[in-house]
Amino acid sequence: HNLALTANYGSSSGNVIQMSADGLLKEVVQTLAYGEGCRDASHPHQVIRAGDVVWIVDLGCDAVYNYRIEGNELQYAGKVQVEEGAGPRHMVVDEDRKLAYLVCELKNFLLVFSYDESGNLKQLEKVEFSEKEGQYGAEILLSEDRKTLYASSRGNGIISVYRVQNNILVKIQEVQLGGTWPRSFDLRGNVLLAADQKSNQLQILSVDGLSGMLTPGGSVETPEAPAFVMFLD
Secondary structure, eight states, X not given: OOEEEEEETTTTEEEEEXXXXXXXXXXXXXXXXXXXXXXXXOOEEEEEEETTEEEEEETTTTEEEEEEEETTEEEEEEEEEOSTTOOEEEEEEETTXXXXXXXXXSXXXXXXXXXXXXXXXXXXXXXXXXXXXXXXXXXXXXXXXXXXXXXXXXXXXXXXXXXXXXXXXXXXXXXXXXXXXXXXEEEETTEEEEEETTTTEEEEEEEOTTTOOEEEEEEEXXXXXXXXXXXXX
16 A cells, blocks of 8 residues: 554654655654543554555554554544453454454453454453563564464563464463563564563564473573564564
């Protein structure tokens, strides 16, 4: 669509930015404002897209809004309100199964949703995140074969691993990391890299090709307070 979509945590808003055919950012064509009737200040934390459907996850409003791309704007299609105080942070979508998995920052669980062609979410399941208290959910990703789900939590510093079985999540592992604040991680083949914001390191974990389970390995130093990591093609 030649559009860039942003979630703006501090200004309680989202932007749609027109792009040129060669990938340059041009003008802001739409601004979405949030916050009315929320338990806290609105904090849009992530934008997710599947085809023409777009979701914006709002941590402060305990909500996920869904839109459809029409022309160069987002048309509002609805929202799902999650448990008050949960603080939804990041979501990942399985387009083949029409499922969405959401990690919460303020309560110790993951949420599983189905969704329809318009992006309307219907909650199917609430799953324990960590066996330990004092966790703050951060990142959530699916393996390339869509059979394993990974979610990181700050506090004690863990990654929980789930097997996707008949559209149900079965927890198979909770891995203790070297640091306490794995804000971001990424997957590529049999390697998982976790960026720990407070220990200034990138931890390397190996991924078992059959089970999807993780084995912690070494780490490398990073610049101060790493907040995001991704593999670059």
